[in-house]
Amino acid sequence: MAEQSGYVVLVAAGPGEAEPERLVDLVDSIIAHEPDGGTIVMVDDSTSPRHFDRAIAPTRPTSNTRIVSLHHTRPAEVRYRRGKGICSPVLMGLGWIEANTRSPFVLKLDTDSLVIGRFVDRLAARFAGDASLGVVGAYRHTPTGAERDVSDHAKNLDRFDRERFDLRRPISSWRDARREPGATVRRLLDRAKVHGYRMAEHCLGGGYAVSRGLLDRMRRSGDFANTSRWLDIDLPEDVTVGLHCRACGLTMDDEVSEGRVFGVAYRGLPFAPDELLRRGHAVIHAVKNDPAISESDVRAFYRARR
Numbered sequence: 001m002a003e004q005s006g007y008v009v010l011v012a013a014g015p016g017e018a019e020p021e022r023l024v025d026l027v028d029s030i031i032a033h034e035p036d037g038g039t040i041v042m043v044d045d046s047t048s049p050r051h052f053d054r055a056i057a058p059t060r061p062t063s064n065t066r067i068v069s070l071h072h073t074r075p076a077e078v079r080y081r082r083g084k085g086i087c088s089p090v091l092m093g094l095g096w097i098e099a100n101t102r103s104p105f106v107l108k109l110d111t112d113s114l115v116i117g118r119f120v121d122r123l124a125a126r127f128a129g130d131a132s133l134g135v136v137g138a139y140r141h142t143p144t145g146a147e148r149d150v151s152d153h154a155k156n157l158d159r160f161d162r163e164r165f166d167l168r169r170p171i172s173s174w175r176d177a178r179r180e181p182g183a184t185v186r187r188l189l190d191r192a193k194v195h196g197y198r199m200a201e202h203c204l205g206g207g208y209a210v211s212r213g214l215l216d217r218m219r220r221s222g223d224f225a226n227t228s229r230w231l232d233i234d235l236p237e238d239v240t241v242g243l244h245c246r247a248c249g250l251t252m253d254d255e256v257s258e259g260r261v262f263g264v265a266y267r268g269l270p271f272a273p274d275e276l277l278r279r280g281h282a283v284i285h286a287v288k289n290d291p292a293i294s295e296s297d298v299r300a301f302y303r304a305r306r
Contacts, residue, residue, distance in 0.1 A: 006064070007038030007120045008103040012089045012237075013111055015046040015074065020056060022111040022288075025299050027067070028059045029115040032306040033282070037064020038120070039101055043089040045072045070096055086237045087230035095224030098215040104128070106210045108241075110285060112295070113207050116302050117282035119261050126255065127211045134217075134250030135241060136261075137208030139201070143256040143263050143270040143281070153200035153239050160185040161199075184229055191221075191247035202242025203252055206264040206285025210241065217248035268292070273301045 009030055013019040027040060042052040052069035072089040090108065097106050105123050109115075127133055141147055160182050189197070218224060223244055230240070245252055256262050263270055263281030268290035270276075276284055287298040 006036065006103065007034055008097050008101050008106045009038065009040045010043070010090070010093045010097060010106050010108045011040070011111060011113075012043040012045050012072075012086045012093065013050075013052070014086070019111050020050065020052070023052060023056050024059065025303070026109065026111060026114060027056060029302065029306065031058050031060045031062060031065055033115050033118050034120050035060075035062060035064075036120075037062060037066075038103070039066045039068060039097075041068045041070065041093050041097055043070045043072050043093040045074050045086060045089045047074060068096075085231070085234075087233060087235060087240045088227050090237045090241070091224065091227040091230060094210065094215060094218070095227060098219050098224065102212075104212045106215070107283070108205075108208055108210060109283065110206050112288040113264070113283060113285040114287050114299070114302055115282060116263075116277060116284055116305075117280065119282040122261050122282065123209045123255075126261075127209075127213075130253075131213060132251050133253060134211050134214035134245035134248065135203045135208055135252045136255040137203030137252075138206075138256045138262055138264050139203045139252045139254045141254050141256060142204075142265060143279075145257075148204070150200040150202065150239075153202070153236065156235065157185070157189070157200050157239070157243075161189055185233060185235070185243075188243050188247045192243055195246050195249050197243070197246040200239055200242070201246070201252065202236075202238045204264055204266060204285075205236060205238030205241075206266070207262050207283040208238065208241075209255070209261070210245075211250070214245055214248055214250050217250065218244055221248060223248075269298070273298055277305070 013023055023042065030040060044050050044052055049071040053067045058065060070093060072092055105127050107119060126136055242252060259280045261282045263276045263279060264285040268286060269284060288295040
């Protein structure tokens with residue numbers, strides 16, 4: 001049964017020791033700028049559950065904000081080269097949100113993202129204005145106006161696309177089971193190409209929004225039925241969400257120019273902290289690895305202003 005209708009934020013937290021402290025600051029930034037309440041879903045991607053819903057008490061307690069902690073077990077033996085292994089936890093979180101909330105969109109953030117302004121009304125209006133949109137964020141351009149280069153991701157996807165085994169044959173042996181991760185991607189690629197998919201198109205993972213329409217289409221397509229199969233697939237999570245978006249027949253678009261929600265970059269911040277405020281962005285990334293300013297200084301700057 002679907003529940004709360006306010007905003008929904010999804011965050012996947014890895015096993016690192018700094019993650020709980022980052023989550024505390026992130027939750028505080030969300031509640032400070034959107035005090036009317038919503039649901040913050042934290043997928044705890046660790047070998048044992050850390051119970052974020054109990055351990056991370058918001059510094060601005062409000063009865064209107066619900067903290068949900070989902071545990072996703074990360075097998076210690078799985079290693080990744082091209083992604084961080086968070087496809088499975090993010091898809092797990094999206095599936096839970098589709099089944100348990102009514103929000104018109106989901107804001108997906110990393111633990112090194114931060115909220116610095118209001119985002120709910122702006123994102124709701126963006127999706128309400130175009131029913132064909134599945135994801136918005138840094139799509140073809142960065143906030144600086146530079147064109148994003150996804151060629152490395154495209155080469156990786158092309159590797160899956162070249163595996164031309166019979167997708168109709170049922171899994172009947174260990175050899176078939178070993179090929180199933182590749183078959184999962186191939187099936188999505190085949191679906192996406194019907195809708196004009198451009199290889200590896202996606203919105204940058206540090207902060208993007210997913211429409212309710214996309215969640216509903218993914219459920220109807222069975223994309224949430226077995227999200228753990230993505231554990232063995234070495235793809236970045238943002239590329240995977242873009243692939244699902246196009247496979248479901250929806251589009252993506254930029255939301256990064258001045259006055260738009262996302263001021264995000266792959267590494268570091270796209271602008272200085274005060275400039276990000278002046279430009280009117282509401283979501284920023286990444287606060288942890290900017291070459292010009294430390295993570296602690298970035299967080300202190302914004303904490304003082306909320």
